[in-house]
Amino acid sequence: MSDTPVQTSATVLTVRQVQDYHALTLVAPAIAERFRPGQFVALAVGGEHTARLVRRCFGVYEVKPDYGGTVELVFADREPGTAWLAGRRSRDRLDLVGPLGRPFRLPRDPVSCLLVGGGPGGAALFALADTLHRRGCQVHFVLGGPSGGQVFGSRMARRIGDSATVTTEDGSLGEKATVRDVLPRVIQETGADVVYGCGPTDLLRSVTQVAGEYGLPSQVSVESFLRETGACGIGVCMTCMLPMHGEDGVTRMVRACADGPVLRGDRVRWGDLGTIPFDALGAPRVLAVAEGGDA
Known part of the structure; x- marks a missing residue:
């Protein structure tokens, strides 16, 4: 089995409404056999004659x-591209690239894993949960x-x-709280050894x-x-850049x-998402010109 992504014409099996979201099932064996939890796919939207050049990126449920x-x-059906996807029917064909990106790193030994998700992005936790269970890990969820x-x-x-x-801000399901409110309690109750997260940036x-406060490693998608950011998904457009600091302390x-x-x-x-911090390696420098001096 190769880790190289493939581009394929996938056949729509079903499109169904699930709560406030849509679930799209595609027949794509070449991608299914290569997939590892945490990776994503990129779909072309709009049909053959569309002017929509950028693919839409989705985690895999x-x-x-x-x-x-x-x-x-x-x-979620939030813009013209995803609205077009929501309108697909059985046997339609879609141009699909994947699996893309780096997957979750898995524990070597059976440990207690806390999986935290929110919105449609949280769907990617379920493929991870299945893999962790097969490795003998305990799997605990917090969804909000x-x-x-x-x-x-x-x-x-x-x-x-x-x-x-389960938490909701309006109390319509589970506890009336935010995920942030319940995380400390759940970490203590489950004896979590590692925390995984999928969902909105704030989550x-x-x-x-919270994982850091308890000395726990965290992996987030x-x-x-x-x-x-409307990224292309294949590393070409550079619109999804974000700052990270390495083991050497360099951003x-x-x-x-x-x-x-x-x-x-x-x-x-x-705190610096959407910016290029001044101390990042290769960041642009502003040249200060002293009055009456040289740059």
Whole structure:
């Protein structure tokens, strides 16, 4: 099995409404057999004659050997590209590239794993949960969102997880709280050894901060950041750059798609997203000109 991404014409099996989101299942055996949890795919949208040049990037909810190898994605219908995808029908063909990016790193030994998700991005946690279970790990979920319709996978989490905590800001499902509110308690109750996060940037920032307070390693998927920036997904456009500091203490700009989407949470400079910090390697320098002097 090769780790090299492939471009393929995938056949739509189903498109269904799941709460506030859409779940798209594609027959794409070449991608299904190469996929590892945490990787993503990039879909061309708009059809053959579209003017939409940029693909849409999505984490993978589930892969199955059924029907020759299927890949299932979950997304919100928020702009013309995803609206077009939501309107696809069975047997339509879509141009698909994947699997792309770096996957989650898995524990060598059976440990207690806390999986934290929010919005459609949290769907990527379920492929990870399946792999962790097969390695003998305990899997605990924390899922959250503004309302019940925006919490994806709560029933599945309760079914397959060793525990599952659900929060909503309006109290319509689970506890009336934010993910940040319940994380310290859940970490203590589950005896978590490692924390994984998928979802909006604010959630990933909270996951990293709380995990750090308890001395736990965190891995986060910045796949939602890819969507927010409209990135190409293959490392060419450079729109998904974000600052990370390395073991040597030097900050470097990395591509969320090619160097991620899974990154060490404690290495990301969350407060500087969307900027090039002045101390980053290769950052542009402003030349100060003293009055009456030379630059």
